[in-house]
Amino acid sequence: MKKLIDFLKENKISFEENVDGKRLCSFRVGGRAALVIKPADTAEIKALFGFLKNCEIRYILLGKGSNVVISDMGFDGAVILLSEIKSWSVDYDKLSIGAGASLSNAASVAQSFGLSGLEFAHGIPGSVGGGIYMNAGAYGGEICQVLSSCECYDTDTDEVVHLNNFDMGFAYRHSILQERKNLIVLRATFGLTVSDLREVRDRMDVLRAQRLEKQPLEYPSAGSTFKRPEGYFAAKLIDDAGLKGYTVGGAQVSDKHAGFVINRGGATASDIKQLVDYIQKTVKEKFNVSLECEIEFVE
Numbered sequence: 042m043k044k045l046i047d048f049l050k051e052n053k054i055s056f057e058e059n060v061d062g063k064r065l066c067s068f069r070v071g072g073r074a075a076l077v078i079k080p081a082d083t084a085e086i087k088a089l090f091g092f093l094k095n096c097e098i099r100y101i102l103l104g105k106g107s108n109v110v111i112s113d114m115g116f117d118g119a120v121i122l123l124s125e126i127k128s129w130s131v132d133y134d135k136l137s138i139g140a141g142a143s144l145s146n147a148a149s150v151a152q153s154f155g156l157s158g159l160e161f162a163h164g165i166p167g168s169v170g171g172g173i174y175m176n177a178g179a180y181g182g183e184i185c186q187v188l189s190s191c192e193c194y195d196t197d198t199d200e201v202v203h204l205n206n207f208d209m210g211f212a213y214r215h216s217i218l219q220e221r222k223n224l225i226v227l228r229a230t231f232g233l234t235v236s237d238l239r240e241v242r243d244r245m246d247v248l249r250a251q252r253l254e255k256q257p258l259e260y261p262s263a264g265s266t267f268k269r270p271e272g273y274f275a276a277k278l279i280d281d282a283g284l285k286g287y288t289v290g291g292a293q294v295s296d297k298h299a300g301f302v303i304n305r306g307g308a309t310a311s312d313i314k315q316l317v318d319y320i321q322k323t324v325k326e327k328f329n330v331s332l333e334c335e336i337e338f339v340e
């Protein structure tokens with residue numbers, strides 16, 4: 042780790058040591074991360090991965106941490122954040138934006154140019170890169186409907202590659218990035234529809250109001266805990282299983298929306314994991330439906 046820190050200092054790559062995991066994930070749980078690195082551009086990313094290739098240090102890539110839970114034991118490697126890679130440009134109906142930008146920012150920029158298509162993404166608290174990784178979606182919209190192409194860094198070959206929508210292998214809450222961890226999204230280009238600026242804003246406002254009304258946004262969470270099982274709704278199954286309000290330590294099945302596990306205060310990563318396991322077991326026993334967890338647990 043010392044060698045990596047020396048390398049980061051020499052190359053003037055921004056980093057922080059011993060960072061509280063609660064700052065890194067939207068659930069506000071987890072132990073400390075040994076190192077958090079924030080490369081500023083592609084050159085720094087290439088240099089960083091060139092170095093990591095030749096050492097044994099574990100690393101994980103995070104966007105906004107809104108779909109991950111950091112272990113209570115912390116993470117003894119390097120957390121790489123692309124938060125500095127967020128510049129954007131608009132060319133007629135195309136928005137090109139850095140992977141570290143928030144989805145909300147991407148939607149707001151599009152709106153300010155009267156471009157429609159990203160309204161659904163406005164309330165999703167993830168990054169553009171994390172949104173592509175998850176094929177994030179809401180209210181009938183999905184990243185796969187608007188992504189034209191993305192620029193990725195391939196850590197195996199040290200090359201920057203351009204992938205089109207088809208290459209991404211999109212499916213419900215799935216992209217090829219989930220299998221090909223060597224691909225890191227650097228930039229995305231969204232193909233949008235020229236529309237009326239106020240109409241786009243109005244649609245965003247309606248969706249925001251729906252989120253506020255239906256979701257327990259006053260508590261830390263990672264959004265919907267489970268993927269939608271084919272033919273069912275996860276929240277309804279959990280509610281029907283009598284689990285609304287069910288609590289393990291500080292983690293609870295939200296009373297407002299049973300699809301959300303929330304941090305009621307003082308939850309640990311272990312509380313969340315135990316609750317997730319209990320929900321899956323109970324729903325399987327009662328309805329013979331397997332709930333697939335959408336959240337990633339970082340050990």
Ligand SMILES: Cc1cc2nc3c(=O)[nH]c(=O)nc-3n(C[C@H](O)[C@H](O)[C@H](O)COP(=O)(O)OP(=O)(O)OC[C@H]3O[C@@H](n4cnc5c(N)ncnc54)[C@H](O)[C@@H]3O)c2cc1C
Binds near residue numbers: 104109167178179263
């Ligand atoms: C209150 C709340 C509401 C939510 N609502 C929704 C919703 O409506 N719809 C929905 O789909 N999701 C929703 N989510 C979940 C979450 O916001 C999305 O899954 C989002 O896409 C995750 O993005 P992120 O940047 O936070 O990813 P992270 O949690 O940081 O990372 C998730 C995964 O993506 C990978 N990743 C991140 N950036 C990159 C990159 N540049 N290149 C390659 N891989 C990358 C990470 O390595 C990790 O494996 C919600 C979450 C919360 C807390």
